Amino acid sequence: MTSNAVSVKELSKKFGKFVAVDKVSFDIPEGEILGLLGPNGAGKTTTIRMLCGLLKPDSGSANVLGYDVAKNPEEIKKRIGYMSQKFSLYNDLRVAENLDFYAAIYGISQASERKKRVDELLEIAGIKDFRRELTKNLSGAWRQRVALSCAIIHDPKMLFLDEATAGVDPLARRSFWDLIYQLAGRGISVLATTHYMDEADYCNIIAMMYQGKIVALAGPDEIKEQQPGVLIHIETDKPVEAQEFLTEDNTVINSSVQGVQLHVTVPDEQAIPNLRARLDQAGFAVHALEVIQPSLEDAFTAIVQREREES
Ligand SMILES: Nc1ncnc2c1ncn2[C@@H]1O[C@H](COP(=O)(O)OP(=O)(O)OP(=O)(O)O)[C@@H](O)[C@H]1O
Numbered sequence: 001m002t003s004n005a006v007s008v009k010e011l012s013k014k015f016g017k018f019v020a021v022d023k024v025s026f027d028i029p030e031g032e033i034l035g036l037l038g039p040n041g042a043g044k045t046t047t048i049r050m051l052c053g054l055l056k057p058d059s060g061s062a063n064v065l066g067y068d069v070a071k072n073p074e075e076i077k078k079r080i081g082y083m084s085q086k087f088s089l090y091n092d093l094r095v096a097e098n099l100d101f102y103a104a105i106y107g108i109s110q111a112s113e114r115k116k117r118v119d120e121l122l123e124i125a126g127i128k129d130f131r132r133e134l135t136k137n138l139s140g141a142w143r144q145r146v147a148l149s150c151a152i153i154h155d156p157k158m159l160f161l162d163e164a165t166a167g168v169d170p171l172a173r174r175s176f177w178d179l180i181y182q183l184a185g186r187g188i189s190v191l192a193t194t195h196y197m198d199e200a201d202y203c204n205i206i207a208m209m210y211q212g213k214i215v216a217l218a219g220p221d222e223i224k225e226q227q228p229g230v231l232i233h234i235e236t237d238k239p240v241e242a243q244e245f246l247t248e249d250n251t252v253i254n255s256s257v258q259g260v261q262l263h264v265t266v267p268d269e270q271a272i273p274n275l276r277a278r279l280d281q282a283g284f285a286v287h288a289l290e291v292i293q294p295s296l297e298d299a300f301t302a303i304v305q306r307e308r309e310e311s
């Protein structure tokens, strides 16, 4: 039986009267990656801060690596890795010195043990060639790898990443995720927040958060499959205007503009000819119209639209 690295039940946090986290529940089995997704202000960072033992919950419970966040926050802080968007590295230290410094902070007191661990991480993170480089000279993508290495220098079994890939180019994000995967393969469990939907496909479990609540919790494929109706991809010169026009249409379950494309969900394929006819009649030049599989971004847009309509 696999046990859970993290187990959260009805966890809640208020700031004054404002409910930032509202009865959130999920589990992260050992060695798995959970992606916590949601728009700005959804409550992701607040959830992470409670799980890291940095913020006391108002109600509910959370267990991290066998410790209760409310009762044993200090035990949790020692045993987890945490990388926030505003991770701090010492710019005037060399890469290996930064790692050594964090190892000392985490209480690895023997210099020989610190060196062993620093060498190991330089290897794992692929940053050996930079060991003597001043940290301030590194590009964003390499700094990020150094920051991750610092966050796991003490060999934590649980890693929290809060927008760790923000501001890094797509290629570097991909190789960063390869590294996260490797870590999960070594038995480290991961909770990662991100605004990039393409990253969610790397996760074993997706928890979508909206206005403090979990609105979807499943594997990425399941979340896509759970979406009702048929998704149509439309290419037209005026996607925004076409979406506006279609909001009047009662066969349209939801719609979203993604760059120059318009994505529209209808109940079934029978609704498609009518939809096309109405767009033609209204004078929208339709260059392409086809049924596609929903992406996580489509699923997320649909779920949030449903939540908005219900609230
Ligand atoms: N210390 C605080 N005092 C008052 N309100 C707070 C505090 N911390 C967070 N909030 C509010 O709680 C809500 C959730 O914030 P949180 O930072 O958890 O969101 P988030 O999902 O991480 O957003 P983002 O994607 O922008 O990082 C926001 O409305 C925020 O303004």
Ligand SMILES: [Mg+2]
Binding pocket: 044, 045, 046, 162
């Ligand atoms: Mg945040």
